[in-house]
Ligand SMILES: Nc1ncnc2c1ncn2[C@@H]1O[C@H](COP(=O)(O)OP(=O)(O)OP(=O)(O)O)[C@@H](O)[C@H]1O
């Protein structure tokens with residue numbers, strides 16, 4: 001019975017990660033940052049990843065997308081549309097990253113290249129992955145600015161990152177991730193550095209991408225309130241391990257793990273309900 005069930009292919013499945021382990025060689029020896037993580041993401045859904053600092057959230061997704069630093073390595077599998085990203089060559093991974101998979105890095109303030117104009121940073125990815133000419137890429141960039149609710153202005157295209165507010169920079173980061181029509185966006189703490197109003201505007205953009213464009217989203221946050229607002233399912237991490245996972249409603253209303261209960265107790269009462 002089990003094997004029959006296993007053979008039924010879930011056509012909604014976009015990414016399936018099995019037995020993922022991440023290690024780093026350090027001056028003090030080998031450390032394991034991610035321990036036997038299993039997860040899946042269906043097409044068009046939002047998976048929230050929550051956990052304290054150092055719990056392995058970022059390294060889980062760095063390992064899947066080939067972004068671990070040079071002292072890091074991993075094993076396990078990460079099947080993205082029938083293709084194992086873990087055993088793939090670096091070149092093959094790069095083909096997926098930026099095109100089918102967009103990554104929004106943890107710090108929007110430093111993730112943009114300071115000396116490059118915004119228009120060039122947006123266009124670069126489409127000239128690289130989709131072989132567009134500079135003018136075609138710029139045209140696409142203007143359309144993408146619309147999606148992230150920024151003005152399609154020459155002024156913005158010609159500005160440098162330091163001329164933009166934190167919220168605008170984060171919108172540009174989202175815009176870059178959208179340039180090659182990704183199927184999955186991994187957003188690492190996309191609202192942490194922002195004020196509450198801007199945070200809510202950015203979360204609305206993710207909601208539009210997911211509900212309106214059918215893009216799957218992984219939203220990483222240490223803030224369970226952000227996850228509650230956006231995610232269909234949630235995975236709670238602690239010390240490199242998954243301590244709890246399930247539908248956001250189930251995990252938030254009847255948490256099983258002590259650490260999840262602790263995280264929930266940290267939400268101020270005026271944000272509940
Ligand atoms: N290059 C590295 N060398 C050694 N250890 C590392 C390296 N990069 C990350 N780590 C360790 O891996 C563990 C998991 O880190 P990770 O970046 O995934 O945490 P996180 O859950 O994303 O935390 P945060 O919320 O602070 O971003 C941490 O203990 C971290 O110190």
Ligand SMILES: [Mg+2]
Pocket residue numbers: 057058059106188
């Ligand atoms: Mg992190």
